[in-house]
Amino acid sequence: MPKPPTSDTVDLLVIGGGTAGLVGAHTAATLGARTMLVEQDRTGGDCLWTGCVPSKAVLAAATAAADARGTGRLGVGTGEVTVDFARVRAHVESAIATIQPKDSPASLTAAGVRVVLGTAVLTGSDTALVDGRPVRFRAALLATGAAPLVPPIEGLGTVDALTSETLWDLEELPRRLVVLGGGPIGCELGQAFARLGAEVTVVDGSDRVLGPEDADAAALVAAALRRDGVELRLGAEGTRVEPGLLHLDDGSSVPFDRLLVAVGRRPRTSDLGLDAAGVELDEHGAVAVDDSLRTSNPRVWAAGDVTGKPYFTHVSGMHGSIAAGNAVLGLRRTVDPVVPRVTYTSPEVASVGVSPAEARERGLTVRRVAHSSVDRAVAEGVTEGFTSLVTDGRRRLVGGVVVGPRAGETLGELTLAVRKGLTTADLAGTTHAYPTYNDALVDAAVKDVRARFARPVVRGVLRAFVAVRGRLLDRR
Structure with a gap:
């Protein structure tokens, strides 16, 4: 019954x-x-209280500090840049309080x-x-x-290590911050705290940061981190912690005032x-x-x-x-396999679908445009970065990577194109506003379309067609 x-x-x-x-x-x-x-x-969960909202709020403050220090390249002087960490915290708390009612x-x-x-x-x-x-x-x-995942490192529990959940309880900016983990969280927060004035060291057992991401994208992020003063200790893992000191498996050690663990969840x-x-x-x-x-x-x-x-x-x-x-x-809707992702470092790294490395292994086509040829990037003096598109044998978009300012905004159009199986001709034939960083997406699509027309067989057919049409017009 x-x-x-x-x-x-x-x-x-x-x-x-x-x-x-x-x-x-x-x-x-x-x-x-x-x-x-x-x-x-x-x-509200992690996103509201300890994840997306507070991290992007502190990134906004850090970016403002970095931009202020860099205005000289545009001929604008701002004088000494100072950071009031209490006011940064107030901005973070204000962002949370403003969004919280929705949740x-x-x-x-x-x-x-x-x-x-x-x-x-x-x-x-x-x-x-x-x-x-x-x-x-x-x-x-x-x-x-x-x-947050806490690794079984000897002595880690004796130093009040921070995680992405407890970091927001900091009342003062650490003078020396060591970050365990070179993934998205470690890179985002490491760069942010360095820009706010902390001495930051990022430690990761891999030979590069952002391991799952495109290698060229990761290299650009690593270079940016170093420019912001972050020391990268790659290819080394923490083995033991004592107050104020992290010992690594290569025999070296790193001093710290606070230790942030960001190795996964x-x-x-x-x-x-x-x-x-x-x-x-x-x-x-x-x-x-x-x-x-x-x-x-x-x-x-x-x-x-x-x-x-x-x-x-x-x-x-x-x-x-x-x-x-x-x-x-009682439906049976299934999850969408097309999942975009963005690492909000400076530059941002935005990816979706098949990666360029995987594409080359599978014999797919990769079209890449350096942002040094993008007019908006040139005008703003921020030309480091690139856009890569991956297409299959029918010129359908199956993946891509965008590295640069506001890369996550460009990713929306690319994700829709991948999900709907659009071609590079679809993108190239759509009118886009100019000038934007999004121009690189269109330029890469145009590059692919032109490459198709440049093939000898296609060019031969087109030349024959143009010649025939020309003769017909001459007879009128």
């Missing part, structure tokens, strides 16, 4: 109030589902979501304890996110009652889901960082919407 509904039966139980949970709850409520969202800390319990309640600030533990395939009270759900969405899956609900984890400790974000329990879906899929807010939001729609409507 069907289980009778009770006052605590919901159509969708959402566990976690970060981006995936917020979007999922809003989606479900909009679709008419009785939706309950449970958050044990504060709604608040009040906003959720206004949308028709029942919000519980407390804990939720699954107790069966369709039941949970929410703050100790039993709740039956027709479907559930796990959206508990991920936490791990899904938050503990204390959720996953075993009781029959929800399995994958080999990496993330909640295992299929392409529709359904778990091994057919009543339970998962979205966001807890699934181990790319740790991006835009992925969490999109997946939260897909999972909630599937859960309450």
Whole structure:
């Protein structure tokens, strides 16, 4: 027999109030589902409180300082540039406070979501304890996110190491900051704090920063970091920490006043009652889901960082919407494989789809335009960077990399082109505003189209056509 509904039966139980949970709850409520969202800390998640918002706010302050120091190249004098770290912190806190109402319990309640600030533990395939009270759900969405990964380095726990979550509690700018990890978080924050006036050292076991990104892009970022005063200790890993000193496996050591650990993240899956609900984890400790974000329990879906899929807010939001729609409507929508990503260093690195390195291995075509030939870049005196497009045998765009100012803005058009299977001719034939940094995208597309017409067979056909048409016109 069907289980009778009770006052605590919901159509969708959402566990976690970060981006995936917020979007999922809003989606479900909009679709008419009785939706309950449970958050044990504060709604908004990492993105609002310790990730995207505060990091981009501090990057804005750091960029302002760097730009002020560099105005001499344009003939503008500003005098000595000073940084008031207390006011930088105030700017960060203001940005959070301004955005927070959109992610608040009040906003959720206004949308028709029942919000519980407390804990939720699954107790069966369709039941949970929410703050100790039993709740039956027709479907559930796990959206508990991920936490900073802390490596097992001897002595690390004795020095009050910072992570991307606790960094924002700093009241003073560290004189010497050592960053463990040369990935996007380490590079972004390392560059930012160097521009604000700290002596920064980035340590990474790889032989270059931004390991998964295009090698040329990573090289440009490394050069920019060094210009901003960041010391890069690459190819070396931390082995032991003592107060004020990080020892490396190459026998050297690096002094610090504060140590920031930025080596990755791990899904938050503990204390959720996953075993009781029959929800399995994958080999990496993330909640295992299929392409529709359904778990091994057919009543339970998962979205966001807890699934181990790319740790991006835009992925969490999109997946939260897909999972909630599937859960309450019985749909089988699948996740989009085209995922853009941006590292917000200066220069920015924006990528999507097939990388140039992978393209060369697969025999695909790569067209690259250096920003030294882009008029807007020349006019602003910021010519370091490039745009590369990857096309398949039918000239369809399948990937690309943009390195330079506002690269993330250009990536939007490129991502849409890749997702929709547009060709370089589609881009080249679209009127774009001039002058913009986006010109490089168009120039690369034009370069590809012209290369196609430059092939001997094509040129021969075109010349014959032009000759025939010319003779026809002469007869008129």
